[in-house]
Amino acid sequence: MIGHETAMDDALALLRAGDVVAIPTETVYGLAGDATHGIAVAKIFEAKGRPRFNPLIAHVASLEMAEAIALFDPLSRKLAESFWPGPITLVLPLRDGSNIHPLVTAGLDTIALRMPQGFGGQLIHALGRPLAAPSANSSGRISATTAQAVASDLGSRIRLIVDGGAAPVGVESTIIKVEGGTITMLRPGGVAAADIEEVAGENLRRSDDGAKIQAPGMLASHYAPHARMRLNALQVGEGEALLEFGPISIQGADRAIAALNLSRTGDLREAAANLFSYMAKLDQTGASTIAVAPVPQTGLGEAINDRLARAAAPRDTQLPQS
Incomplete structure (x- = not known):
């Protein structure tokens, strides 16, 4: 483990080489790899033991970077401008010609985007490319909110864990999809529904329990302890x-x-x-x-x-x- 104050150069070197890095975010710790690099994305799935039909969130450092990846409707843009950087993810149509690797979207024609706070956002800005970064834990198990938790679970599988202290929010991002003028919450998370409704000016629809997987965190069994x-x-x-x-x-x-x-x-x-x-x-x-x-x-x-x-x-x- 390396403290976030001195970890930037080491993290960038690994990411540029197509490797993965565990990083702190305000929600939970993420296992990050270059979202445009197929081998890096494959290493994320391999390290987590994650099923490849389960899509990943691509993390960006700016709205400009996000717009190069996805098509924004006016309401999604309003939500991005209101809550980014922060714990909200938007599911948007993937832009033609985007350099996001297909493994990230799991074959969907949409992409889940988030702009993280702190070290994660600084790292993406320095790299100049989006990062795919699901939670830094074995697939289906308890998400890590400290570097020590990452080390006890994935320490033997990854080369660098950046220690940024305990994640202040502690649960993953809220995932929102705007479609046909309707706002659907695909996953509740670090931004409460009422706060989103206040900005959007309308009520959120909840995703059906039997809905197909449209975004990360929709598996019925997830975040599970052994008990x-x-x-x-x-x-x-x-x-x-x-x-x-x-x-x-x-x-x-x-x-x-x-x-x-x-x-x-x-x-x-x-x-x-x-x-x-x-x-x-x-x-x-x-x-x-x-x-x-x-x-x-x-x-x-x-x-x-x-x-x-x-x-x-x-x-x-x-x-x-x-």
Whole structure:
């Protein structure tokens, strides 16, 4: 691992050579490779063990770079101008002649684009090309929000992990698609639906559970620990670990073999930032089941509950359930 303050030259050298680098972003850590370089993109899939029908987000450093890749409708442009750089991804028609490698889009005629904050954005600007960068973890497992979590999972498979501290948002980006004047949220994430609706001036449509894969993070089983997840638990069973939320403990909390509280004050931003790291810590206790107390669906609670539901889904599920 190298601190982000001194990692730029090493990261650029690896990316220019067609290799991959784990980098910090405001959402979670990403496994980044040149989105125009087929071997680099293939290395991302290989390192993660990711199915190749699952598309990747291409990360850009400017709206100009994004416009060279995709076609923007007026509403998508408004959302980009309002929320970029930040934790929102836009799914847009791929521009003819774009140099994005086909592995990134998984054969779709659309591309998912995001502009990250901090080191990620600086790295893309210095490279001058977009980066494909899914979460830096084994496919389907808990996303990494620290460099140490990346190292424990992928450390033997990649040559450089850039340490930028704990990811402040803690869940992946919200994914939005504008089509026919309708705004659909394909995945809830680091920007709450209400904030997007305020800028857009209209309500968001939610993606159907059985919808085809149009963007990353739509697999039914994802973000999963090794332990089974039991959601909306109102009591704790023998031998279970407990993931709590809020100031009031659920029945039998004292029986849990380990317990962590996403936010004792009920702060959903704090809960989102803690989600993946706390899931990983409870998984490391060896508990066969993690009981999860109810989390409100409001604000960032929608993204938290989405990740919890995918973590609790059957592990052999690779396509959205119909």
